[in-house]
Amino acid sequence: MTFIHTMRWFGPNDPVSLMHIRQAGCTGIVTALHQIPVGDVWSVDAIQERIRRIEADNNRYTPLTWEVVESLPVHEDIKKGLPSREQYIENYKVSLRNLAACGIKTVCYNFMPVLDWSRTNLHYEMPDGSLALRFVWEDFAVFDLCILQRPNAEVDYTPEVREAAGRKFAAMTAEEIATLQNTVLLGLPGSNEAFELATFQGLLNNYKHIGDKELRENLYYFIQQVAPVAEEAGVNLCIHPDDPPKPLLGLPRVVSTEADLAQLMDTCKVRANGITFCTGSLGVRADNDLPKMVERFGDRIHFVHLRTTKREENPLNFHEAAHLAGDVDMYEVVKAFVVEGKRRKAKGQTDSTIPMRPDHGHQMLDDLHKTGKDKSYPGYSAIGRLKGLAELRGLEMAIERSI
Numbered sequence: 001m002t003f004i005h006t007m008r009w010f011g012p013n014d015p016v017s018l019m020h021i022r023q024a025g026c027t028g029i030v031t032a033l034h035q036i037p038v039g040d041v042w043s044v045d046a047i048q049e050r051i052r053r054i055e056a057d058n059n060r061y062t063p064l065t066w067e068v069v070e071s072l073p074v075h076e077d078i079k080k081g082l083p084s085r086e087q088y089i090e091n092y093k094v095s096l097r098n099l100a101a102c103g104i105k106t107v108c109y110n111f112m113p114v115l116d117w118s119r120t121n122l123h124y125e126m127p128d129g130s131l132a133l134r135f136v137w138e139d140f141a142v143f144d145l146c147i148l149q150r151p152n153a154e155v156d157y158t159p160e161v162r163e164a165a166g167r168k169f170a171a172m173t174a175e176e177i178a179t180l181q182n183t184v185l186l187g188l189p190g191s192n193e194a195f196e197l198a199t200f201q202g203l204l205n206n207y208k209h210i211g212d213k214e215l216r217e218n219l220y221y222f223i224q225q226v227a228p229v230a231e232e233a234g235v236n237l238c239i240h241p242d243d244p245p246k247p248l249l250g251l252p253r254v255v256s257t258e259a260d261l262a263q264l265m266d267t268c269k270v271r272a273n274g275i276t277f278c279t280g281s282l283g284v285r286a287d288n289d290l291p292k293m294v295e296r297f298g299d300r301i302h303f304v305h306l307r308t309t310k311r312e313e314n315p316l317n318f319h320e321a322a323h324l325a326g327d328v329d330m331y332e333v334v335k336a337f338v339v340e341g342k343r344r345k346a347k348g349q350t351d352s353t354i355p356m357r358p359d360h361g362h363q364m365l366d367d368l369h370k371t372g373k374d375k376s377y378p379g380y381s382a383i384g385r386l387k388g389l390a391e392l393r394g395l396e397m398a399i400e401r402s403i
Contacts, residue, residue, distance in 0.1 A: 002334075002341035002396055003304065003356035004028045006067050007385060011035070011050075015374050016382045018054060018064060024386040025393060028067030029054050030108075030357055039075035039088045042095040047102045067355045068303055069099060070108040070276075071240070074222065079113050080210060081218040089222065093229045100233035106302050106355060107230070108276045110240040111219045113210075113251045114203050117243040122183055122378040123363075124319050130364035133379050135244055137316035141165035143184045144249060147177060148201060156250065186378070204249055212252040219254060220267040231272035236302035236351075238274040239264065241281040244318070245288075257285065258293050265300055274300040280307035280359055283328040284318050290328060294336035299344075302351070304337065306330065306392050307359035320360045320379070323388035330395065338399050358392055361385035 006028030007021045021029065033042055033050060054066050072095055075088040099107060110116060120143070124134035141161050144153045146169035154162055169177075185195040195203070210218075223237070230237050245256030254260055261275060275297055282288045294301065308326030309318045324330050337354065345352035361384025367376060376382065 002338045002353060002400065004067055004353050005389060005393065006030050006355050006357045007389070008070060008357055008359075008380060009054075010377065010380070012053065013373075014380075015370070015376050016380065016385075019057070019061075020382045022062050022064055024382070024389055026389070027062065027064060028355055028357075029064055030068040030070045030355070031066060032069055032071055032073075038073045039077070039091060041091045042072070042098055044098045044101060047098055047104070051102060066104055068106040068108060068357075069104060070303075072096070072099075072107050072109055074109055074111060076113070076206070078222050079111060079215065079218055080206060081214065081221070085218075085222075089225050092226055096226065096230050096235050096237075097233050100235050105234055106236050106238065108238050108240055108303055110242075111215070111222075111255060112242055112253065113207050113215065114200075115248070115251075118184060118248055119186075119378075120180060120183055121319075122186075126319075126322075126362060128364075130362035130384065131368065132320040132362050133360060134319040135317060137161065137314065138164050138168065139180060140184065140248070142169045142172075143180055145169075147181050148197065148249075150201065150204065150249060153250070156247075204251065207251055210252070212254060215252045216254045216263070219264065223264065223268045223273050227268045227270050227273040231270045236272050236274050238276040238302040240276040240305075241278050243278070243281040244284050245281055246285075256282075258288060258296070261293070261297060265297065271300060274302040276303040276305060277301045278305035278307070278359065279328045279330070279333055280305060280309050280320065283326070284309050284311070286311065286315065286327070291332040291336045294333060294340060298336070298340035301340070301354065304354055304356040305359040306333070306356055307388070320362070322362065322391075323358060324391050324395065330392070331399070334392070334395050335399050335403075338396070338403060342403070356392075358385050358388035361388045 005026045007026050008030045011034055033046055036042055051066055054064050078085040078088050119133045120136045120139040121134040123131045126132050138161055141157050142165045144150050145165050227237055239255055242253040242256045247253050279290055283290060308321045308328035310321040310326040311318050341352050360379035361381055363381045363384055365383045367381040367383050
């Protein structure tokens with residue numbers, strides 16, 4: 001097969017268990033040490049403890065291995081280019097060496113300021129009754145202009161959007177306002193905790209003097225420091241694209257387009273400076289030709305997220321579609337990866353199979369009714385991802401048999 005089939009697991013508190021992931025057909029686990037504060041070193045002991053948990057039942061059942069770290073987070077001081085970044089970069093290098101010493105060779109990260117991802121609705125009802133994640137530009141404007149009241153936010157919206165946001169906000173109930181606020185301020189994936197509104201503006205203010213140029217320079221400085229260390233240790237770094245791929249809240253986004261990725265690859269030419277190819281994030285933009293991007297960057301793609309989004313009548317709005325629906329031509333994307341895998345195998349590369357996970361499954365069936373500790377994280381319910389993986393595995397096999 002072209003892909004190593006994996007799923008994201010958020011650790012011991014994840015309601016989706018390792019056995020669930022194993023039974024879905026996966027052999028790989030994508031996880032991170034979320035308990036360690038951002039910027040601190042991941043010790044060998046902490047890494048090995050997580051490995052022991054993942055491999056605990058391997059003597060009885062289909063073996064699982066920790067295939068990908070997602071994510072080894074980048075400290076905000078690095079993104080802001082502060083003098084303190086030097087120590088955080090050194091810590092990052094130590095963590096990479098420790099991961100390599102424990103046999104983990106693929107590390108995903110992102111460079112999105114403050115928020116890792118943004119949605120305005122976590123329970124958008126699909127025609128079949130399942131629930132999906134959705135982003136509506138007008139609703140985001142409601143949060144920005146009327147709830148957060150970010151200084152000078154109006155310059156980021158057209159007069160029509162500002163007027164519509166004002167009317168919508170005036171008609172919203174207190175419960176609807178609180179739901180939108182908590183949705184936009186939701187923290188890292190795998191968390192049900194949101195940022196506090198009272199402190200959120202302060203986090204944005206820290207980027208007041210950081211524009212597109214400055215953020216790119218800080219990203220390139222970071223990767224030029226850490227990628228050679230990763231290469232030496234035998235680790236592949238792979239950056240996740242911006243989600244959604246456009247500036248938000250006055251914050252620049254610099255990993256959104258083919259040109260962004262090309263510039264990043266050129267700024268540090270070692271192969272360890274690579275890409276997490278997320279078809280959902282990149283596919284939000286109609287100007288990203290995903291199959292051609294796989295062909296162009298194939299050798300630098302070390303990890304794959306397969307999902308698809310559907311742009312709506314207003315193309316600034318989108319929702320998570322079923323894995324074989326939406327705007328992403330999943331057939332052509334998977335075909336491009338099958339070709340890339342064959343190319344690697346022909347060259348004798350040891351990484352001819354690429355870790356892939358189905359991303360952002362719909363909430364459906366029994367997962368619709370789970371509450372409390374059994375309730376899954378937004379986008380990461382077991383059954384929706386199982387459905388997506390089953391579809392993708394079938395597509396992958398059919399393409400491989402046809403070539």
